[in-house]
Amino acid sequence: MTLLSGMIDEAAALLAAADANAAPIGQLTLRYPGMDVADAYAIQQVNLARRLSDGRSLAGHKIGLTSEPMQTLLGVDEPDFGYILDDMVLPAGSAVACTRLCAPRVEPEVAFLLGKPLCGPGVTVGDVRAATDAVAVALEIVDxxxxxxxxxxxxxxxxxxxxxxxxxxxxxxxxxxIDLSAARASLWLNGIEIDSGLGSAVLGHPAVAVAWLANALAPFGTEILAGQFVMSGSFTAAAFVHAGDAASAAISGLGTVSLTFT
Structure with a gap:
């Protein structure tokens, strides 16, 4: 880590305000030129701790940057991760107000529901298979x-x-x-299929991404608990959505889920 603790807290507060007000801010890496990935995760953890202290609960985890094009775009060779709190989980068919978001996009993914905890290091795809009770089609709003x-x-x-x-x-x-690597996802916007992809686009198999997450969380003293879910990464590119749009994701063998935006 290169940033002072005061800078970590300041950056976290800037992001928290941007989220609360749906008012985006400039790049943190321009404001804090020495910022590294360890600093970035420290900032993320500050806001997680703040939300938990406010009464939220950790419902699940998300994995990003699982596709080769996105990794190439940001010049990295592995994914990243974030958290999903209970108030970030929406009922199927929900209407989402765009005014609560900054610049939303949608992605189709497979969610894994754990029946047993996963705790790295050393978690394998076989461990993920053994720990997973169920999977589901999911639509993530990234913002x-x-x-x-x-x-x-x-x-x-x-x-x-x-x-x-x-x-x-x-x-x-x-x-x-269920062969998730061969499963096909379709992303639909206003009744038109705008993109599709296979599960193999997610690090070769979505379960590989879940194993990676369990091992990546280990240095933070975090395990993925039974009852939590993992968003394993997008099968397609992310599509922007605006007020008036209807978005849905379908994955072969898993069904369909949808949202509207107001």
Whole structure:
């Protein structure tokens, strides 16, 4: 870490205000030129601790930057992660007010529901398979509190991996006949399929991403608990949404889930 603790707290407060007011701020990495990834996760953890102290609970975790194009864009060779609190989980079919968000986009993903905890290091794909009770199609709203999505890795990590909200479809028992690497996701906007992709786009298999997360959380003293879910990463590019849009995600074998934006 290169930033002083006061700078960490200041950056966290700036992001918290940007989130509360849906008013994006400039790049933190320009404000704090020495900022590194450890600083960024420290900023993220400050805001997580603040939200938990305000009475929120940790419902799940998200993994970002799982696709090769996104990693190339930000010049990294591994994903990043963030947290999902209980008030970030929306009922299926919800109407979402765009005024509560800065610059929302949507992505189709597979969510993993854990029946047993995962605690790194050393977690394998087999461990993920054994710990997972069910999987579901999910639509993640990603949002950036950094103006115009002008991001470096450190900016998005500090900003909770650009998390916004999630809507999760019906849980499906994770049985051996479900091949998530071959599953096809479709992203629909206003009745038109605008993108599609396979689960293999997520680090080769979405369970690989979940194993990576469990191991990446270990240095923070964090395990993924039974009853929590993991958003494993997008099958497609993220699409911008605006007031009046209807978005849905479908994944073969898992069903469909949708949201509208007002």
């Amino acid at each position: 950036s509190r950094i103006t115009d999505w002008r991001l470096t890795l450190c900016d998005t990590v500090a900003d909770n991996a650009s998390s916004g909200a999630v809507v999760i479809g019906d849980w499906v028992a994770y049985t051996d006949d």
